[in-house]
Amino acid sequence: MFQKGGGDKWTLIQLIAVYVYYPIKYGKRPRHGPFSDNREAENMVKLNNYTREEYKKYIIQQIDSEDTLTTHATIMDLHPTDRAEIYKELSDKQRMFIHTALAPKEMADIFEQLDAKDQEFFMEEVDERYAANMFDDMYADDAADFLAEMDDTKATEILSIMQEEEAEEIRELMSYEEETAGAIMTKEFILLREKEAVSEVMERLRKEAPDAETIYYLYVADEEDKLAGVVSLRDLITADPSDLVEKAMSTRVVSVEADEDQENVARLIKKYDFLAVPVVTQQNTLVGIITVDDILDVVDEETEEDFGEISGTRGSMDANLSSFSAAKKRAPWIVMLMFLGLITANVIGQFEETLEAVVLLAVFIPLIMDSAGNTGTQALAVTVRGLAVGTLDRKGITSMVRREFGTGIFLGIFCAVTLLLLIPIVYENFMIAVIVSVSLFLTLSVSTVTGATIPLIIHKLKIDPAVASGPFITTLNDVIGLLIYFSIATSLLQYLPQ
Template sequence: MDPISQPLIEDIKDDLMPLIKERRAGALLAVLLDLHPADIAELMAITGDEDDQAYIFGLLNEPELASAVLAELSTQVREPLVEDIPRAALADLVEEMSSDDAADLIQELPTERVQQVLDEIEEEELEAVQPLLAYDEETAGGIMATEVLAIGEGATVGDALELVRTKGEEYDPFFYVYVQDSHGRLQGILSLKNLVMHGPETSVLDACNREPVSVPVTMDQEEVALIFRRYDLLAVPVIDDKQRILGRITIDDVVDVMREEADEDIARMAGTDEEEFDETSIRKIVFYRLPWILASVAGGFLAGVLLDYFAMNMALGISLVAFVPMIMAMGGNAGSQAAITMVRLLALRKLNRSEVLGILWREARVGMFLGGITGLSMGVIAYFWKGAWYYGVVVGASMAMAVLVAASMGAMTPILFKKLKVDPAIATGPFVTVSNDATGLLIYFGLAIFLLRFFSGAN
């Protein structure tokens, strides 16, 4: 994690692209060797071409650099690239990686290759990596690394400094030495600052923080991220149910989790897959988006049948139809405001039952106000547009009701999805939005017909 020199790859890529396209190995390699591995990975992604990517990767003749670049690549770029690397060479690259990066890469391999690669890597790395393959990818165990610097509780600050000097280079990024008892149970954490501030003869137990935050190996990664953010942490030890240290999670892993989770939520809202943000193939993008579009065809069809039925079979005349786009636009809008807000609150906080009920009740009241205000303004528009006062009442009242129902449904669906163990963010996508449309139309026409009959009877 040594900081590197500028400039960003974005500023020099226009000079590099011709070198890549013309396969000018010497000139290109001279530049690549000065770049940070993350920049080389970004450059490969920018080319958007598998042959170019394989060519650039093939130039990296130092295993350490090649391994670092491989660890930085996105799954989209890495998968096809790794397919063509022979198993022994791949095992060498995996051995250079930290255990969490190695486990991520191995989990992407086709099943038949996993065992091949595990057979080739050396014992020490195998012991570090294999336990990680068993954890759920979205838990603390799935994002931790097993490389921890641990020292017995009887040691001194001088011993700990010696440990850092001999082993510290291998453990990057490095934040803490963990103090453990003879059963491997976490007793405290020692920062480098603790080490520098205390004399070498001090006992590590006196120098360390004896009440560190730790997370259980089964904790969901979103909750891990919440803890890092709340307490401005840099690293936490991961422990099993007997308080034994299994590994550690560092802030850079958590930054990646935050990015992933935001990508996922935003992709659901868009009605696509988060993979799309790294994707350049038109076929795949269409493939990601099409299911959502087709879901909205289904919802739209339902609304269309309703519209057709009411518009064709009622003697009420066509004027009601003029307000359909407004009903749909506003219902959809009020519904997604409530749904997106709810999903965001679920992502940022741990809410208990009474808080959830409190938020639902708040949303219902917000829906009433929004419905009331929009209903009133629509009523006024309807009156002036269509000239009959009862149109205003009918349109206003049904609009108010449609907005209220859409907002309440929008707030409830994410909660319901969460209960059903479905990603709540799906509730912000097209499917639910469109089913709001149909409900809105049903309310609008139902109420309008009822009220119009009532008024025409009264007139």
């Protein structure tokens, strides 16, 4: 369940260097890690007050001078995120030196902060043994996420080098379907037993807590390994040391099954304000936990996915993609919308005689189309968000559609009144103002309903509602708006100046 520290031999070498080699060379042992005296330690404190750029230059100086001890101490003094930021800016040669200065266990913190592309570069620069030792010391869920994206042959080779227990946990996580609770859970948790004494648990925590993902909530299993309860760290601290865990724990445990969709897990954690949630099998056997930091990644991932669907840019939002790759991913949407655009053009063509009779009507086509598309997209965003966060039940859906329809009516009234006042002044034609105003009023009223209901229909068909993207809704509402506009204009053509 816990890492065994595959990088311990590197750490041992560094300790020997600091406490054996250093005294031989300089005549004394460093008082603060690799620093030989208090003056150098004070310099380190001063460095912490430097700007990030100044600090980076200092680290690069140590790297270029191949000062392993100072480089190691200076880098490890930083937050893992800052280490990763500096690491990404190093040259190939400087990164190779970092790999020798840091143990695989220490490199794991940097690796987890890198984006996918930088992680791939890292894997090309180190040998499988170093990578395997690093994965041994990573949380199993993070290692599984990366290895699942690797070439199967190379991933299998790395897993064969890893320690068996860690490799088996990663294989288990990789066996779950993507975007399920099992795929994002972690195996590094502390499992308690009902009959354990609180004093025994506290002693275990001192030893095992450093390797656990979280210890704020601890889950309890019965003799058959079934999830029996949960106990908080606060409860353990305040309990009588002689009490058994079953006395301190709560038996009302909220859990999720391993095949549960990750979005549902996110909603659950948000609803209960959990820091973690246990993952169980259908037989209620505890197999892992999901922590709130993993859920933040899920929320970010799902938000990006939905935003990509709504904007028609799914798969092409990565800033590292080339122009050609981004265009290739967006092309299907653009081509489909181009054909839908032909429908819009055909609608205009059907009313060619009306346009020929009153050319001024063409001036307001963009106004009708843009207003319809924008209003529909706003309603779409409201619906998709409601479905995404799970706030729409049957009653909520009816209320939401009614509200959006009312919103469309009020927007239509505001815009219609504005145009009734403005168009006669600019174009000196009151009848045109009436046609455009009434058309816009009806168009906005219908567009909000269209934008709100289409995602609901798609959701009912078990399809991601985000695929009812903004461009799709916009094109559909363009057609509806033009039909309304030209139908009214044609019916009132006799009242218009020819």
